[in-house]
């Protein structure tokens with residue numbers, strides 16, 4: 001699989017370990033840096049990995065920063081990206097099965113290497129379940145003007161309307 005990697009100065013050590021591990025198991029790695037401990041701004045690395053995945057140059061992306069949070073927020077700004085910050089394997093599995101996550105965000109400062117290794121393996125090996133999850137995932141990319149008006153109307157009314165899953169999709 002073609003996998004894009006990116007990290008800031010608080011994540012590059014684990015990013016490099018992930019790169020080695022994935023190359024050893026036959027994956028093709030696109031490494032957008034950073035490559036040393038010089039402080040850098042995590043959004044730039046989240047955007048680069050996000051664009052590589054959204055444009056189809058990479059099939060999946062993995063981003064690492066101190067907490068996993070900032071770089072995940074950045075990756076999720078790129079249209080087409082579904083980035084999940086994850087710290088335990090069940091969330092990594094559900095991010096794939098239910099949300100079709102195409103970018104994984106992990107934390108170098110809060111997550112030990114053995115757990116991190118497992119998160120990456122689960123993220124890469126787990127398929128998307130599709131079915132009832134598919135149209136929900138599609139809605140994640142419908143947050144344009146029409147969706148905003150609908151949501152603002154819901155807020156005015158004080159309740160969310162029309163959110164039922166169609167019967168044929170259950």
Ligand code: RB5
Nearest residue numbers: 010065066067069070071
């Ligand atoms: C860098 O100090 C740290 O803020 C960054 O790696 C990340 O944790 C931000 O969300």
